[in-house]
Amino acid sequence: MNILVINAGSSSLKYQLYDMSTEQVLAKGRVERIGMDSSILTHEVEQQPEVREVSEILDHTTAIRKVLDMLTHAKFGVLSNIQDIQAIGHRVVHGGESFSESVLVDQAVKLEIRKLFDLAPLHNPAHMMGITAVETNLPEVPQAVVFDTAFHQTMPASSYLYAIPTVLYKKHQIRRYGFHGTSHDYVSKRAAEFLGKPLESLKLVTCHIGNGASCTAILNGRSYDTSMGMTPLEGLMMGTRSGDLDPAVVPFTLNKEDLTLNEVNSMLNKHSGLLAVSGISSDMREVVEAMKAGHENAKLAFEMYAYRIRKYIGAYIAAMDGVDAIIFTAGVGENSDVLRKEICRHLTFFGVTLDEERNAVRSSEPRTITTDDSAVSVLVVPTNEELLIARDTYRLVRNKLAGDSSEL
Ligand code: ADP
Numbered sequence: 261m262n263i264l265v266i267n268a269g270s271s272s273l274k275y276q277l278y279d280m281s282t283e284q285v286l287a288k289g290r291v292e293r294i295g296m297d298s299s300i301l302t303h304e305v306e307q308q309p310e311v312r313e314v315s316e317i318l319d320h321t322t323a324i325r326k327v328l329d330m331l332t333h334a335k336f337g338v339l340s341n342i343q344d345i346q347a348i349g350h351r352v353v354h355g356g357e358s359f360s361e362s363v364l365v366d367q368a369v370k371l372e373i374r375k376l377f378d379l380a381p382l383h384n385p386a387h388m389m390g391i392t393a394v395e396t397n398l399p400e401v402p403q404a405v406v407f408d409t410a411f412h413q414t415m416p417a418s419s420y421l422y423a424i425p426t427v428l429y430k431k432h433q434i435r436r437y438g439f440h441g442t443s444h445d446y447v448s449k450r451a452a453e454f455l456g457k458p459l460e461s462l463k464l465v466t467c468h469i470g471n472g473a474s475c476t477a478i479l480n481g482r483s484y485d486t487s488m489g490m491t492p493l494e495g496l497m498m499g500t501r502s503g504d505l506d507p508a509v510v511p512f513t514l515n516k517e518d519l520t521l522n523e524v525n526s527m528l529n530k531h532s533g534l535l536a537v538s539g540i541s542s543d544m545r546e547v548v549e550a551m552k553a554g555h556e557n558a559k560l561a562f563e564m565y566a567y568r569i570r571k572y573i574g575a576y577i578a579a580m581d582g583v584d585a586i587i588f589t590a591g592v593g594e595n596s597d598v599l600r601k602e603i604c605r606h607l608t609f610f611g612v613t614l615d616e617e618r619n620a621v622r623s624s625e626p627r628t629i630t631t632d633d634s635a636v637s638v639l640v641v642p643t644n645e646e647l648l649i650a651r652d653t654y655r656l657v658r659n660k661l662a663g664d665s666s667e668l
Contacts, residue, residue, distance in 0.1 A: 262286070262344050263653050264331075265646045266324075267351040268390025270382065271295055273323045277331060277338065277345070278650040285646075286338040287331060291323040299323075303330045311336045320393035328397060348394050348403045349653030351442070351645065352387045354380035355407030357433060362410065362652040364660060365391060365403040373405070379433070379490070402660065404653040411441030414482040419579075422489075436494070438486035440468040440590075444476040446648040447589045447641040452481075454626040454639065455585060463580040465573050468643065469599070470590035471499040471542065475569065477576035485579055487572050493529060497568045499542035502532035504568075537561035544592045544599065566602040573603070577610055583636055586612070589643040595622075600629060604638055611635025 261281070267274040276288040289303035289311075299317035304310050311330070317323050332339050339345070350365075356379055358372045370391065377384050387405075394403055412420075420436040421429060428434045444466045451466075452459035459481040466476045473496040476486040487495025487503075497503040505528075513524055535542040538561035540550050550558035577583045586607075588600055597619045604614040613634040621627060626641040 261346045261654060261657070262339070263347045263349055263650045263657075264327075264345050265349045265351070265649045265653070266390050266394070267646075268320060268386050268393075270386040270389075273320065273327070273390060275327050276646045276650070278647070280650065280654045283647060283650070289327070289330070291317060291326065294318075294320060294323050301326050301330060303336060305336065305338055308336075320389040321396045324390075324393040324397045342398070345398065345401060347653050347657040348398070348401055349649040350387055350390055350394075350403060350405050351408070351649055352405045353383035353408045353439065354437065355405075355409045355413075356437065357413070357435075359405075359407045359410050360413035362404055362406040362649075362656060364656050365405055369405065379437075402657050404649075404656045406442060406649040406652050408439045408441050409437045411445040412436075412438030412476070412483040412486050415485060419485040434490055436486070436489045438474065438476070438483065439488045439492045440472070440474050440476075441483070442645040442648050443468045443589060443643040444474075444478065444483065444486070446645060447587050447643050448478045448481065450626055450641050451585055451587050451639050454641070455637065457584075462584045463582050464585050464587060465576045465583055466587045466589065467569055467573070467593055468590045469496075469569065469588065469593035469596075472501065473498045473503075473569075473590070473592070475572040475576060477579050479580050485576060496572060497537075497565050498533045499544075500530050500533045500535045502528045502536075534561050534565060537564060544596055548596065548598055562599070562602070566599055570603050570606055573607065574610075583610065585637040585639055587639045587641050589641050594640055594642050600638070600640070604629075607636075607638075612638055614638065 263278045263280055265276045271294045272290060272292045274290045277286045279286050287305045291299060291301050293299040294317050298314050301313045302310060317326060328342055331337050332342055352373060354376045356376045363369055373384055373388055391403060422435060447466050448464050449459060451464060452462055464478040466478060468474050472492055474486055474488040477484040493501050495503050510524055513519060533542060534547055538547045538558045540546055540558055547558045547561055551562050573586060592599060600619055601614060604612050613631045615629060615631045619629040624642055626639055628637055628639055630638045
């Protein structure tokens with residue numbers, strides 16, 4: 261079965277086509293600048309030069325059509341026929357309390373996703389455009405949705421509630437949802453396989469450190485607590501997001517700086533974090549380079565960033581009353597040995613002994629970066645959210661096909 265995984269944003273759309281018999285990526289790419297002039301489609305097939313096509317793509321329906329044309333293109337395509345795509349899997353950021361697992365798309369599911377627009381105004385409407393665009397182009401092909409929040413629906417109320425009047429939760433579902441669930445789920449499963457232990461027996465802290473960043477306490481295979489909240493702003497310091505801060509900072513800043521609420525919101529989401537503290541960049545590579553060159557604010561930003569991850573790891577070890585392994589993943593977590601070292605050198609109390617040589621190794625496979633006698637293992641596990649979306653879609657479609665044929 262071939263499955264097309266789609267991550268639709270408001271002006272962009274990323275895709276990966278999987279052959280599920282081998283879990284190989286046959287082709288991948290992205291459409292950028294949808295709705296603007298000079299939209300760009302970039303298409304990649306392994307061991308072939310990247311294809312770049314500039315044209316006018318005014319909406320998501322056209323974007324999907326262009327992707328399908330490219331996938332079946334005589335020269336650059338990988339499929340002879342569009343019917344060779346048997347299912348589509350979409351990433352959807354917010355599933356609210358309605359979705360604790362991936363589901364096949366039907367009218368009721370679409371209605372629920374629409375109801376959640378308020379909670380994820382930048383993301384869910386764009387995902388809906390992706391779903392509708394597929395329906396228009398491929399009306400017969402089943403679609404599944406995989407939610408970033410679903411994995412965290414196992415959190416107990418003591419983790420997900422905020423200590424504010426309960427009426428706000430009841431009326432508006434104001435609570436912690438958590439994000440990056442697909443990644444935390446994927447790397448925890450991969451880590452258990454790697455350790456050769458059942459996931460259900462493990463206490464794990466997973467650290468997804470990319471542009472956005474979150475830590476999750478995973479107790480016996482289920483999310484027990486996570487650092488992002490009702491929105492992805494809470495928790496760790498990130499590339500451009502502040503992470504945790506006293507909520508009173510918001511009204512105080514509004515008064516003092518004569519800013520609007522939108523401006524403060526934008527400041528906390530887009531102009532804070534590594535970028536604000538370093539004054540250089542939101543990209544960890546550039547911050548580390550500047551730090552090595554003696555830039556004081558880059559050093560401070562790096563230390564704050566690492567310190568906050570360490571505090572969450574410590575909190576989650578206490579929350580679970582122990583830990584078997586700590587896992588780093590995503591752009592920064594997988595690649596920055598300097599950051600991992602800075603975090604781990606202060607975790608000795610918990611039984612972490614970093615092996616510096618192992619920490620410096622680069623690989624696309626899961627690996628241990630602690631010594632053999634370290635009481636707690638620290639692992640680097642490359643994430644693959646698209647693969648998990650493809651797997652969930654595959655499972656749901658196969659189950660449906662099996663159900664349909666048993667009904668005959
Ligand atoms: P997202 O999916 O949240 O956009 P990624 O997980 O792809 O982000 O991570 C992107 C970030 O990874 C970049 O902003 C960059 O800071 C960081 N990154 C990539 N390579 C390295 C590296 N070698 N060292 C440090 N940071 C890196």
